[in-house]
Amino acid sequence: MKLNGNYVREFENPVYVASSAACVGKKESEGPLKDIMDVCFSDDGIGCSSWEDAEAKLIKTAVDLCLNKAEMNNKDIGAVFSGDLLNQCTASTYGLRESDIPFLGLFGACSTMALALSLASVFVDSGYTENTLCVTSSHFCSAEKQFRYPLEYGAQRSPASQRTVTGSGAFILSSAQKSPVVISRILFGKIVDLGISDTSNMGAAMAPAAAQSIADFLDDTGTTPQDYDLILTGDLGKIGSDILIDHLMSRYHKDISSVHNDCGLLIYDLEKQDVHSGGSGCGCSATVMASLIMEKMMCGELKRILFAGTGALMSPLLSLQGETIPAICHIAEFNYRR
Amino acid sequence: MKLNGNYVREFENPVYVASSAACVGKKESEGPLKDIMDVCFSDDGIGCSSWEDAEAKLIKTAVDLCLNKAEMNNKDIGAVFSGDLLNQCTASTYGLRESDIPFLGLFGACSTMALALSLASVFVDSGYTENTLCVTSSHFCSAEKQFRYPLEYGAQRSPASQRTVTGSGAFILSSAQKSPVVISRILFGKIVDLGISDTSNMGAAMAPAAAQSIADFLDDTGTTPQDYDLILTGDLGKIGSDILIDHLMSRYHKDISSVHNDCGLLIYDLEKQDVHSGGSGCGCSATVMASLIMEKMMCGELKRILFAGTGALMSPLLSLQGETIPAICHIAEFNYRR
Numbered sequence: 288m289k290l291n292g293n294y295v296r297e298f299e300n301p302v303y304v305a306s307s308a309a310c311v312g313k314k315e316s317e318g319p320l321k322d323i324m325d326v327c328f329s330d331d332g333i334g335c336s337s338w339e340d341a342e343a344k345l346i347k348t349a350v351d352l353c354l355n356k357a358e359m360n361n362k363d364i365g366a367v368f369s370g371d372l373l374n375q376c377t378a379s380t381y382g383l384r385e386s387d388i389p390f391l392g393l394f395g396a397c398s399t400m401a402l403a404l405s406l407a408s409v410f411v412d413s414g415y416t417e418n419t420l421c422v423t424s425s426h427f428c429s430a431e432k433q434f435r436y437p438l439e440y441g442a443q444r445s446p447a448s449q450r451t452v453t454g455s456g457a458f459i460l461s462s463a464q465k466s467p468v469v470i471s472r473i474l475f476g477k478i479v480d481l482g483i484s485d486t487s488n489m490g491a492a493m494a495p496a497a498a499q500s501i502a503d504f505l506d507d508t509g510t511t512p513q514d515y516d517l518i519l520t521g522d523l524g525k526i527g528s529d530i531l532i533d534h535l536m537s538r539y540h541k542d543i544s545s546v547h548n549d550c551g552l553l554i555y556d557l558e559k560q561d562v563h564s565g566g567s568g569c570g571c572s573a574t575v576m577a578s579l580i581m582e583k584m585m586c587g588e589l590k591r592i593l594f595a596g597t598g599a600l601m602s603p604l605l606s607l608q609g610e611t612i613p614a615i616c617h618i619a620e621f622n623y624r625r
Numbered sequence: 626m627k628l629n630g631n632y633v634r635e636f637e638n639p640v641y642v643a644s645s646a647a648c649v650g651k652k653e654s655e656g657p658l659k660d661i662m663d664v665c666f667s668d669d670g671i672g673c674s675s676w677e678d679a680e681a682k683l684i685k686t687a688v689d690l691c692l693n694k695a696e697m698n699n700k701d702i703g704a705v706f707s708g709d710l711l712n713q714c715t716a717s718t719y720g721l722r723e724s725d726i727p728f729l730g731l732f733g734a735c736s737t738m739a740l741a742l743s744l745a746s747v748f749v750d751s752g753y754t755e756n757t758l759c760v761t762s763s764h765f766c767s768a769e770k771q772f773r774y775p776l777e778y779g780a781q782r783s784p785a786s787q788r789t790v791t792g793s794g795a796f797i798l799s800s801a802q803k804s805p806v807v808i809s810r811i812l813f814g815k816i817v818d819l820g821i822s823d824t825s826n827m828g829a830a831m832a833p834a835a836a837q838s839i840a841d842f843l844d845d846t847g848t849t850p851q852d853y854d855l856i857l858t859g860d861l862g863k864i865g866s867d868i869l870i871d872h873l874m875s876r877y878h879k880d881i882s883s884v885h886n887d888c889g890l891l892i893y894d895l896e897k898q899d900v901h902s903g904g905s906g907c908g909c910s911a912t913v914m915a916s917l918i919m920e921k922m923m924c925g926e927l928k929r930i931l932f933a934g935t936g937a938l939m940s941p942l943l944s945l946q947g948e949t950i951p952a953i954c955h956i957a958e959f960n961y962r963r
Contacts, residue, residue, distance in 0.1 A: 288753060294727060296753060337946055366813055374712040375940040376732045380816060384951045389632060389813035391740065392732040392938070392953075394714045402729065406744070413751035415626060415634055475704055475727035478718060600730070602713040608675055613722045615730075 288412055292507025297472045298412040304468040304584075304621070305359075305418065305461035307577035308352035310345055312427065312453025314562075315574070318555045323578045324454075325352050331428055331453050338429035339377055345424045345455035345570070346371070346382030349577075353420070353457035357464060364388045364459070365416025368403035370395060371424045371569050372451070374433060378424045382455075388420065397493075397522050398476070399423045400456060400573040401596020401617040405473040407460045408619065417463050424455035425568025434486070434603055445487035449524040449551055449567035456573025468584045472508065472620040476500040478600070480613040486601055490527020490551075490564055492612040493597040497523060497531050500616035501595055502539040512543040517592040519580065520616075521572025522551035524565030527597075550575035572596050580621075590623040626750055630845025635810045636750040642806040642922075642959070643697075643756065643799040645915035646690035648683055650765065650791025652900075653912070656893045661916045662792075663690050669766055669791050676767035677715055683762045683793035683908070684709070684720030687915075691758065691795035695802060702726045702797070703754025706741035708733060709762045709907050710789070712771060716762045726758065735831075735860050736814070737761045738794060738911040739934020739955040743811040745798045746957065755801050762793035763906025772824070772941055783825035787862040787889055787905035794911025806922045810846065810958040814838040816938070818951040824939055828865020828889075828902055830950040831935040835861060835869050838954035839933055840877040850881040855930040857918065858954075859910025860889035862903030865935075888913035910934050918959075928961040 289297045308325045316327035326348060335341040346369070354360060367386065369379035370393035383390055395402040403421035410416045428438055430451035436442040444450075460470065479496035497520050505511065512518060523531055528549045535541045550572040551565030576594060583589040597616045606612070627635045646663045654665035664686060673679040684707070692698060705724065707717035708731035721728055733740040741759035748754045766776055768789035774780040782788075798808065817834035835858050843849065850856060861869055866887045873879045888910040889903035914932060921927040938951045 288751065339940075339943060339946070370732065373940070374942065375734070375938060377938075377940045377943050380938040380951050381943065381948070384816045384818050387815055390816050390953060391744070391813055394708065394730040394732045396713070406729070409747065409751060409753055413626065413747060413753075415747055415751075475729055477725055478722045478728050480722055600713060600715075600718040602677075602711070602715045604712065605677060605715050605719065608677070610719070613718050615728060 294474045294503050295472050295507040298408060300412050300462060302408045302411045302470045303461050303464060303466045305459040305464040305466055306353050306357035307458045307581045308349050308356055309456045309574035309577040310348045310454060311574055315452055315454055315554055318560060320554055320579055323582055338426055339373060342378035342424050342426035342429050343382035346378050346422055349455035349457040350422050353459055357459045361386055361388055364418050364420045366391055366410060367420040368393055368406050369422045370399040372430050396598030396600050397567055397569055398596040398598030398615050398617050399569045401594060401619055404458060404619045405475060405617050408470045408473055411460045411462045418459055418461045420459055422455060422457040423569040423573045425451050425570035427451045427453045430568060444563060446563050447488040447526055449489055449564045450562040451568035452554055452566045452571035454570035454574040456577035458577060467623055467625045469622055469624055470619050471622045474500060474504050474618040476616040478613045478615055480611055482611045484611045486606045489567060489599040490524040491530055492599045493523055493614040494527045494530035494534055496614035496616040497595055497597045498534040500618050502541060504618050505541060512541060512546050515546055515591050515593050516589045518543050518547050519592055520549045520595045520597055522567040523549050523597060524551040524567060526564045553579060584621060584623050587623050587625060592621050594619045594621060632812045632841050633810050633845040636746060638750050638800060640746045640749045640808045641799045641802060641804045643797040643802040643804055644691050644695035645796045645919045646687050646694055647794045647912035647915040648686045648792060649912055653790055653792055653892055656898060658892055658917055661920055676764055677711060680716035680762050680764035680767050681720035684716050684760055687793035687795040688760050691797055695797045699724055699726055702756050702758045704729055704748060705758040706731055706744050707760045708737040710768050734936030734938050735905055735907055736934040736936030736953050736955050737907045739932055739957055742796060742957045743813060743955050746808045746811055749798045749800045756797055756799045758797055760793060760795040761907035761911045763789050763908035765789045765791045768906060782901060784901050785826040785864055787827060787902045788900040789906035790892055790904045790909035792908035792912040794915035796915060805961055805963045807960055807962055808957050809960045812838060812842050812956040814954040816951045816953050818949055820949045822949045824944045827905060827937040828862040829868055830937045831861055831952040832865045832868035832872055834952035834954040835933055835935045836872040838956050840879060842956050843879060850879060850884050853884055853929050853931050854927045856881050856885050857930055858887045858933045858935055860905040861887050861935060862889040862905060863895060864902045891917060922959060922961050925961050925963060930959050932957045932959060
């Protein structure tokens with residue numbers, strides 16, 4: 288692979304998106320993307336006795352769907368990169384416990400799918416694996432319980448807050464199984480913390496990290512926002528997206544407003560669904576990318592996009608200790624080639 | 626890189642261990658490795674106001690030491706792989722918050738250093754980065770609080786339990802800065818869960834994963850235990866090590882007893898230090914490898930070792946829900962070349 292500037296790497300071998308799959312919960316099944324999700328569960332319990340078990344089942348469902356769509360089985364996969372929001376990444380470890388695939392656990396909060404896709408691209412490009420699986424998840428109920436309050440408390444949510452998406456998205460990247468969509472360039476982000484400590488406003492904490500990584504990517508590749516059909520962040524929500532656009536403009540003199548969108552704004556109808564600032568969670572960008580975005584790319588409606596996965600590396604414990612929230616943003620560039 | 630058998634990859638370019646560093650807390654400073662650790666803190670608080678902050682300072686200290694020993698600064702490092710035992714990997718994220726290095730967060734419980742070293746090797750071999758940093762940590766007090774009971778409760782620890790090491794170890798892997806020690810082959814492990822649910826007996830949960838990965842490694846490479854100067858697990862402790870040796874013998878007909886040791890047995894004096902089954906935690910194998918083992922390899926006293934990092938992917942919440950403990954083992958082969 289080739290170095291572009293300081294941080295971006297460009298792959299010399301094609302890294303194909305062999306397949307992608309997404310399954311979501313009830314609220315997401317009532318949103319604008321309901322018709323293109325592979326599976327919509329009508330109940331967030333998903334037939335399980337705990338929210339944690341339900342989230343593990345989301346992971347398993349997305350993986351099975353993704354393998355089926357690629358006409359592969361577990362033995363065809365050289366490695367799986369996986370992570371989620373739960374302590375000790377239990378949705379991933381328990382969801383993949385019986386998979387018999389070499390397992391690489393990641394932690395990147397909501398940026399985990401971008402981290403997984405970028406690492407998997409390195410594996411496929413370098414020949415480490417022929418086929419690599421990426422899967423991440425989140426679940427509204429397990430996340431509220433862990434990061435805020437159990438749902439039974441009936442706590443009122445802040446207007447700046449984002450709703451954790453119940454869902455899981457999976458991708459198979461391959462050097463052998465061709466498709467019209469490839470990952471061409473990637474950038475791993477640095478931790479950025481501008482001092483936001485409001486745990487109900489993750490968008491504000493993540494926006495500066497997104498701005499830094501997007502500016503680094505554009506500088507390193509000598510491209511402008513207008514060279515892309517879409518610069519998709521995941522997941523800044525409404526407040527974070529507005530901050531990102533302002534911050535990029537004032538600090539780096541880059542205007543991405545005409546080509547920008549955010550996975551947290553696409554998965555829900557913000558007017559009608561009472562989700563405050565939009566969606567978030569490892570399952571948000573994973574399911575939006577694996578459904579809507581891949582559908583539009585596979586047919587060439589979108590030809591070149593930047594997927595900038597953002598994560599608030601927030602700990603409830605350290606927030607109680609008065610700490611601010613570090614954030615990160617990893618970027619993968621997808622291209623349509625036919 | 627080349628495929629060996631089903632799982633092992635062999636690097637075609639040298640992946641040098643440019644430097645390594647380790648810092649430890651009070652109990653470890655009273656153990657058999659006290660004289661070869663780079664820094665021994667006399668108090669586990671390390672001048673900080675919380676155990677979590679102290680653990681982040683361990684990470685920062687190990688990174689600074691490792692950079693100094695390699696005569697590098699942050700700008701020379703293309704990426705850092707890091708993880709720890711804390712929820713949301715906060716020792717890593719807060720410890721590296723100001724590093725300005727592209728950050729890749731990992732979760733592998735006590736196997737995290739083996740996971741980090743293996744991933745960093747792929748980066749260095751493939752030319753993704755020239756120099757890659759790996760750092761992991763654990764802290765007895767932050768881990769007891771999170772996984773078991775706050776120390777103030779004075780809970781009695783089970784005889785089968787292992788003591789979480791207070792410490793952090795760091796490595797810089799490089800394609801450019803030569804040294805006598807290289808990482809030649811790696812294997813990423815699969816999740817193994819044979820049904821152990823006793824959270825005070827991690828060794829028993831991890832031993833089958835270690836047995837599986839070691840057997841896979843030996844099979845794939847066509848080697849026998851006697852081809853290695855040392856097969857070092859980290860961290861099975863006394864009970865887990867005994868189970869590993871029995872399990873490998875009865876299931877795979879491989880006897881590693883003459884060349885086996887365990888990081889959890891090396892870091893403490895089990896007779897005198899009242900640590901029950903030995904040491905554990907992301908900081909255990911990291912500090913033992915970065916001090917004792919690298920010292921013996923750099924001078925050629927050890928010429929070929931397998932480092933089999935084991936992790937119990939245990940969640941206190943899922944254990945309370947009655948779940949068993951999934952485990953994993955990643956392997957990196959180190960060779961002395963002069």
